[in-house]
Amino acid sequence: xxxxxxxxxFNIFSLKGVQMRTFHITWLMFFxxxxxxxxxxxxxxxxxxxxxxxxxxxxxxxxxxVASTIIARLLIGKLCDIFGPRKTAVWLLLIGxxxxxxxxxxxSYQTFLLFRLxxxxxxxxxxxxxxxxxxxxxxxxxxxxxxxxxxxxNLGGGVTNMVMPVIFATIIGFGYTSxxxxxxxxxxxxxxxxxxxxxxxKFTKDTPQGNFEEIGHSRKEAQKxxxxxxxxxxxxxLTLSYAVCFGMEITFDNIASLHxxxxxxxxxxxxxxxxxxxxxxxxxxxALGGVVSDKVGVKFGMRGKGMLLALMLLLEGCGLIxxxxxxxxxxxxxxxxxxxxxxxxxNGATYGIVPFVNEKNVGLISGIVGxxxxxxxxxxxxxxxxxxxxxxxAFQYIGFAIIAVSFVIFITRFNAKEELDPEKLLYDFTx
Numbered sequence: 001x002x003x004x005x006x007x008x009x010f011n012i013f014s015l016k017g018v019q020m021r022t023f024h025i026t027w028l029m030f031f032x033x034x035x036x037x038x039x040x041x042x043x044x045x046x047x048x049x050x051x052x053x054x055x056x057x058x059x060x061x062x063x064x065x066v067a068s069t070i071i072a073r074l075l076i077g078k079l080c081d082i083f084g085p086r087k088t089a090v091w092l093l094l095i096g097x098x099x100x101x102x103x104x105x106x107x108s109y110q111t112f113l114l115f116r117l118x119x120x121x122x123x124x125x126x127x128x129x130x131x132x133x134x135x136x137x138x139x140x141x142x143x144x145x146x147x148x149x150x151x152x153x154n155l156g157g158g159v160t161n162m163v164m165p166v167i168f169a170t171i172i173g174f175g176y177t178s179x180x181x182x183x184x185x186x187x188x189x190x191x192x193x194x195x196x197x198x199x200x201x202k203f204t205k206d207t208p209q210g211n212f213e214e215i216g217h218s219r220k221e222a223q224k225x226x227x228x229x230x231x232x233x234x235x236x237x238l239t240l241s242y243a244v245c246f247g248m249e250i251t252f253d254n255i256a257s258l259h260x261x262x263x264x265x266x267x268x269x270x271x272x273x274x275x276x277x278x279x280x281x282x283x284x285x286x287a288l289g290g291v292v293s294d295k296v297g298v299k300f301g302m303r304g305k306g307m308l309l310a311l312m313l314l315l316e317g318c319g320l321i322x323x324x325x326x327x328x329x330x331x332x333x334x335x336x337x338x339x340x341x342x343x344x345x346x347n348g349a350t351y352g353i354v355p356f357v358n359e360k361n362v363g364l365i366s367g368i369v370g371x372x373x374x375x376x377x378x379x380x381x382x383x384x385x386x387x388x389x390x391x392x393x394a395f396q397y398i399g400f401a402i403i404a405v406s407f408v409i410f411i412t413r414f415n416a417k418e419e420l421d422p423e424k425l426l427y428d429f430t431x
Contacts, residue, residue: 003017003019003208004208004209005138006136006138006208007019007020007137007141007208008137008138008141009141010144018136018205019136019137021203023133023136023137023145025196026089026132026149026200026204027150027152028199029089029093029125029153029196030150030154031155031156032189032192033092033125034160035157035159035163035189036100036119036189036192037065037119038065038156038157038250038254039100039188040103040186041160041253041256041275042161042164042268043164043168043268044257044258045271046168046182048258050178050182051112056385057109058384059385060113060385061112061113062251062255062381064116064117064120065116065117065120066123066247066254066381068123069120069123069374071371072120073367073370073371073373074371075124076088076124077363077364077365077366077368077370078363078364080127080131081363084213085128085132085135086132086200086204088128089125089197090197090201092128093125093196094194094197096121097190097191097194099118099119100122100186100189100190100193101186101187101191103115103119103186104182122193123374124370126370127367127370129153130150130354132204133149134146134366135206135207136207136208139356140298141294142294143290143294143305144290144291144293144352146290146348146351147286147348147352148290150290151282151290152283154279154282154286154347155279155280155282155283156279158275158277158278158279158280158281158282160189160279161253161272161273161275161276161278162276162280164272165268165269165272165273167185169181169269171184229361229364229365234357235369237412238350238353238354238357238365239368239369240409241346241405241408241409242369242373243372243375243377244313244401244405245313245343245344245346245402246347246370246374247374247378247380248343248380248402249343249377250374251377251381252275253278253279254377255384256275257272258271260275263391263392264332274336278340281341282344285343285344285348286344288344288345288348289312289344289345289346289349290352291348292308292349293309296308301415302353303413305349305353305414306353306412306414307410308349309350309353309409310409310410313403313409314403316343317399317401317402317403317406318403319335319399320343320395321400323399324396325392325396351366354366354369356414357414380398383397383398
């Protein structure tokens with residue numbers, strides 16, 4: 001008999017029960033959205049040449065790709081509160097697929113910029129994933145479950161960097177020009193979004209007890225936004241943290257292929273592969289951050305979770321500085337893997353704290369912190385559009401900024417009304 005309560009065991013390879021079905025479908029939804037969101041990034045060397053884009057214009061496109069997500073992430077948490085994560089996810093997938101499929105109609109810098117801005121809205125899928133997972137799992141493993149769904153969803157950024165150049169090359173092989181190939185390639189992620197919307201609608205529920213309308217969820221009550229959370233410094237500390245970990249991640253997803261092509265002379269396909277390796281670390285690294293956060297939380301409470309996050313950010317910043325100073329491609333890859341590990345663990349550790357700051361406003365706070373990640377990505381994008389700052393200098397400046405944020409997290413006191421019960425920290429990877 002299926003339980004109607006949030007799970008206290010994390011059966012990662014199971015599809016048994018609505019909780020685990022929802023877990024797998026919601027990370028898949030975020031994966032597919034991430035694939036569509038960054039599908040253009042590994043093709044930018046070709047697009048840059050075809051549309052004759054300057055460095056400043058490329059920078060504006062990078063900024064646009066994350067700017068619209070800021071507003072969308074702020075709104076999407078509230079929509080989950082009102083309509084439920086299931087309906088919100090389906091509508092986001094269907095509406096977001098339109099600019100993904102039709103971006104091939106762009107024929108100038110201005111039109112491409114507008115399409116990139118529209119596509120950025122699907123980045124709000126992350127908030128749905130975190131919201132939905134928080135509904136399905138008990139407090140003792142929320143951090144782990146949120147980290148795995150977020151990490152496996154972010155994996156889309158790595159896979160798209162590897163796969164889109166292959167799709168592009170395949171279309172070229174059928175006799176199309178490069179100008180046609182990148183346009184047709186983007187139809188694939190759009191179709192993936194349609195398919196995912198179908199399975200999300202058919203196989204998930206808003207809560208373990210059922211959909212909002214089935215359990216008598218009150219929209220009127222949900223519409224009362226508790227803006228008092230904006231006065232909570234912990235929310236802003238987490239927002240700042242996410243700005244420099246996830247913000248750096250999406251910036252690197254956008255810029256890595258161009259950096260490897262321009263700085264190390266790689267081909268578009270090879271650059272896409274190595275940029276993809278960065279993203280593939282989400283297979284385990286973000287989840288690792290969540291698992292360690294849960295373990296530390298049981299032993300040392302919320303203060304321990306905060307200290308862990310501060311340490312991960314410090315190591316991320318140091319690793320990024322090493323990457324910026326890499327004198328060879330081999331050392332660049334080694335240092336990239338180093339800072340990527342701690343960056344993605346920081347993502348998981350941040351959202352290992354988010355559900356406990358204010359349990360009555362998980363959707364709103366998830367949206368605020370999630371938007372902070374994109375705000376960070378947008379702010380960092382300005383460094384990469386500057387004609388007077390090289391990409392390597394920009395990486396170095398960001399590294400020092402991340403170290404500064406780690407000290408902010410270190411002095412922030414995170415606490416919760418109820419500390420975690422070590423007796424409830426159960427994992428079963430075999431069922």
